[in-house]
Amino acid sequence: NAGVTQTPKFRVLKTGQSMTLLCAQDMNHEYMYWYRQDPGMGLRLIHYSVGEGTTAKGEVPDGYNVSRLKKQNFLLGLESAAPSQTSVYFCASSYSAGKPYEQYFGPGTRLTVT
Amino acid sequence: GENVEQHPSTLSVQEGDSAVIKCTYSDSASNYFPWYKQELGKRPQLIIDIRSNVGEKKDQRIAVTLNKTAKHFSLHITETQPEDSAVYFCAASEWGSRLTFGEGTQLTVNP
Secondary structure, eight states, X not given: OOOEEEXXXXXXXXXXXXXXXXXXXXXXXXXXXXXXXOTTSOXXXXXXXXXXXXXXXXXXXXXXXXXXXXXXXEEEEESSOOGGGOEEEEEEEEOBTTBSSOOEEOOOEEEEEO | OOOEEEEOSEEEEETTSOEXXXXXXXXXXXXXXXXXXXXTTXXXXXXXXXXXXXXXXXXXXXXXXXXXXXXXXXXXXXXXXXXXXXXXXXEEEXXXXXXXXXXXXXXXXXX
């Protein structure tokens, strides 16, 4: 049982490049989330999904797109990276029978945009 | 939307002392309040949570209190140890989705 995993762990992009971050969970969770963490600002919700095939905007969605084609995977895309998107990105999942509220986080992806 | 404020931003205590971190929230519909601990370079990990139908919850050296009327909740750590040193985040949500986090408290426990 790996829990929540994220790939890649690190990435450096040039301004204007695109990339996709992959989140996978093996806990059969219904809900999945993408957060970004910047120094001194806590974690901010980018997008989230309450089930396969659904997505919704969070607090800071601009410049990002997401897809949830399979229940266990949640993808975060950056179409044209900007230096302001330099951050640590965390994926999380939640909602299963018995533990509906607890969010479990992945190890994070450190992204630098130059 | 929900807004969560957390204080203090840094807290330094001597080993064995108690530490208290306080958070306030704005949305009266919020009913779930977790606390996460994040060590340097690691993922946030849930250490304790409380739902709005209780006023206090305790787990060994850690306790959380909730005042729904005043819209604030607090984390209490007793008998602090050096391994308690980390960043602590509070959060609030309605029914566990869409967590809104505070900005974090850097706790340092000095031996």
